[in-house]
Amino acid sequence: MTTVPTFSRGRAPGEPPPQAAPDPPAPRRNRRSPLAKREGRVAYLFLAPWFIGMVVITIGPILGSLYLSFTEYSLLQPPEWLGLDNYRRMLDDERLHTALRVTFTYVFVSVPLQLALALALAFFLDRGVRGLALYRSIYYLPSLLGGSVAIAILWRQIFGTEGLINQLLGMVGIEGEGWVSHPDHALSTLIVLNVWTFGAPMVIFLAGLRQIPTMYYEAAEVDGAGGFTKFWRITIPLLTPIIFFNLVLQIIGSFQTFTQAFIVSGGTGGPADSTLFYTLYTYQRGFGSFEMGYASALAWVLLVIIAGFTAVNFLAAKRWVHYGD
Amino acid sequence: MSGGQRRAWGAMAGVLALALVAGGCGGGDDGGDGGDAAGSDEQVTLRFAWWGSDERRELTEAAIAAFEEQHPDIDVQGEYIEWSGYWDRLATQVAAGDAPDVITQEERFLREYAGRGALLDLSEYEDTIDMSQLDPLVTGSGEVDGGLYGLPTGVNAYAVYANPQLFAQAGVELPDDTTWTWDDYIRIANEITAATGGEVFGAMDYGGNEAGFKILARQHGQEMYDANGELAFEPETLAQWWEYSLQLRDGGGAPQATMSAEQQDTGSPEQTLLGTNRAAMAWYWSNTLAALSNASGNELVLLRPPGEHERERTGNYYKPAMHYSVSARTEHPEEAAMLVDFLLNDPAAIDAIRSDRGLPANLEQRERILQDLDEYQVAEAEYLAEIQEDVVDAPPAPPIGAGQVVDIIKRLNIEVLFDRLSPDEAAEQFISEVEAATG
Numbered sequence: 001m002t003t004v005p006t007f008s009r010g011r012a013p014g015e016p017p018p019q020a021a022p023d024p025p026a027p028r029r030n031r032r033s034p035l036a037k038r039e040g041r042v043a044y045l046f047l048a049p050w051f052i053g054m055v056v057i058t059i060g061p062i063l064g065s066l067y068l069s070f071t072e073y074s075l076l077q078p079p080e081w082l083g084l085d086n087y088r089r090m091l092d093d094e095r096l097h098t099a100l101r102v103t104f105t106y107v108f109v110s111v112p113l114q115l116a117l118a119l120a121l122a123f124f125l126d127r128g129v130r131g132l133a134l135y136r137s138i139y140y141l142p143s144l145l146g147g148s149v150a151i152a153i154l155w156r157q158i159f160g161t162e163g164l165i166n167q168l169l170g171m172v173g174i175e176g177e178g179w180v181s182h183p184d185h186a187l188s189t190l191i192v193l194n195v196w197t198f199g200a201p202m203v204i205f206l207a208g209l210r211q212i213p214t215m216y217y218e219a220a221e222v223d224g225a226g227g228f229t230k231f232w233r234i235t236i237p238l239l240t241p242i243i244f245f246n247l248v249l250q251i252i253g254s255f256q257t258f259t260q261a262f263i264v265s266g267g268t269g270g271p272a273d274s275t276l277f278y279t280l281y282t283y284q285r286g287f288g289s290f291e292m293g294y295a296s297a298l299a300w301v302l303l304v305i306i307a308g309f310t311a312v313n314f315l316a317a318k319r320w321v322h323y324g325d
Numbered sequence: 326m327s328g329g330q331r332r333a334w335g336a337m338a339g340v341l342a343l344a345l346v347a348g349g350c351g352g353g354d355d356g357g358d359g360g361d362a363a364g365s366d367e368q369v370t371l372r373f374a375w376w377g378s379d380e381r382r383e384l385t386e387a388a389i390a391a392f393e394e395q396h397p398d399i400d401v402q403g404e405y406i407e408w409s410g411y412w413d414r415l416a417t418q419v420a421a422g423d424a425p426d427v428i429t430q431e432e433r434f435l436r437e438y439a440g441r442g443a444l445l446d447l448s449e450y451e452d453t454i455d456m457s458q459l460d461p462l463v464t465g466s467g468e469v470d471g472g473l474y475g476l477p478t479g480v481n482a483y484a485v486y487a488n489p490q491l492f493a494q495a496g497v498e499l500p501d502d503t504t505w506t507w508d509d510y511i512r513i514a515n516e517i518t519a520a521t522g523g524e525v526f527g528a529m530d531y532g533g534n535e536a537g538f539k540i541l542a543r544q545h546g547q548e549m550y551d552a553n554g555e556l557a558f559e560p561e562t563l564a565q566w567w568e569y570s571l572q573l574r575d576g577g578g579a580p581q582a583t584m585s586a587e588q589q590d591t592g593s594p595e596q597t598l599l600g601t602n603r604a605a606m607a608w609y610w611s612n613t614l615a616a617l618s619n620a621s622g623n624e625l626v627l628l629r630p631p632g633e634h635e636r637e638r639t640g641n642y643y644k645p646a647m648h649y650s651v652s653a654r655t656e657h658p659e660e661a662a663m664l665v666d667f668l669l670n671d672p673a674a675i676d677a678i679r680s681d682r683g684l685p686a687n688l689e690q691r692e693r694i695l696q697d698l699d700e701y702q703v704a705e706a707e708y709l710a711e712i713q714e715d716v717v718d719a720p721p722a723p724p725i726g727a728g729q730v731v732d733i734i735k736r737l738n739i740e741v742l743f744d745r746l747s748p749d750e751a752a753e754q755f756i757s758e759v760e761a762a763t764g
Contacts, residue, residue: 268590
């Protein structure tokens, strides 16, 4: 259990030190003054709401789902122990394999695209654009909206058979098909949606760019370095900690994509499972077909996948991330 | 105690009070003012959940108002949502122990919920719910493992909706629905699209709802499920059903795949191609006639499914449109049963809801309102009467897990429409997936 350093350190000035007690074989320092004890209690009391919330709302359910992942649990009846059956079942679950394929495609395509766009725009905004604050806000806006239900519904309309995109295409004589409802294109529209929310990493990049001391560039210019060389040899290396931070954050976030896929496909992951994200499939198993045990196992596998990717990221980071000192 | 500490304790008390208030929101209802004298003069609140259109909401709320007038001590709160969201929400609510008191069910889901102990056995409330007048043709459908877990709201049948206005616009005659074949259906649909230059589609794609396939299977002398809940049709029959729909897609009678895919996920009938007068025919349950006619503004007519006299036998059947059931965890079973009784038997409820949940299951009330039904309800009642000669028997109740077929068939239908699976492959996959879901 954590101690509360601020309070135990704050012994009142006038109090006698605790070791003044005539009790040599007990060198422990827990014989604090009554005031310190009281302050300790207050501290725990103040911590209690957070702590109770953490245990009851977060840790409890997480451990509960670990237990459930070894059971058959229909939501309506008590769980029955299954052992590893849920995990074994995943090997033959073709829809799960589809879901993995969809999710990995999404992560590996949309995250690099989004970060590249964010970096590019941050780079240009950093070059002293008039009205930077305004642009920054405008570009940041999609990040706030992107995960919302309203935007997902809007997306559905824009990319629908008779949506905005096809109307624009129609003006130039191209007859487009429904993008959201075509199994070959539906995932692309969701990738575009994710890339569109580049604002959050962009703002972080922008802050990172501001931190790079101009003297490096000045020195490089003296040595005759051109624009690209400066970008590649100075900006990028000094920005690697920020790139790394954004990369880790976006990968974790993208693996957990749910709302957009749920709304755009009406909860089915369709058309034809082309947008069956891992989380969506987990949801379908848990709430659609009453297999909460299996859904819990799926959730734990996703946790392991994300933890694995994050670990690999951190290991690889040693090779390419420079913390300038 | 120092002033600083008093402030600290004061702040703490404030935080705790907040925590208690916040906890109270999600917590139980104990600690109220009245003590535990339940069932006396206290106000009882019931939650009643259903799916469907805005029109259904209006009708149902009128019925609820009439109930509350008769029972001033009972407050009924309606919870409504469109069909596809309904089941997700219900499963979540039931799992959380927060199920509505009165739950609208459908036969594919009823066994799932009843079999897992989520519903109340209504046979114990026979004193409260009058079942003497309920249509024996459908009352049996709520029985599961010897208990009675749902009471049918009314009688329904699957039909081909046709928009005569659009037929006229295309210069195509309405078919004689007592003799038309599946080939006629396809030909007529293709003709309408061709004659209107694609402005109007002959028919909406039907492949995402197994109700239509059930009829074709029965025409072949097969069944979707047999009495043991096993699949009881030949894969060729299902392949044929999708084969027909590809003929429609390729002949122009039905829209291209992307639009059909979009339509399939369109929640409310008002936004479908039929409801917006962009398709001349579509397959729906007979009780949506009023909603769809109002949406389209034209007088839609109900046609019998094609092929009723083409093969071994007729395939059409009556279905309990929905069931009323009561949550096993309701705190007010008696009042919930009273509400179910009211909805099924009370003239005020029947006057409000009419045939929106199928033609009323209460035979006496059905007889009574037949006198003063509006045009849609008359058309619906006539259709149900007409097909009586075709309805040979009732298909056995679907097995536990049949609710999953809703999604499975939609997905495979898309695979077929986009040529990602041939009808034969899709039929094989359907069988293996449904066997896994219901096994």
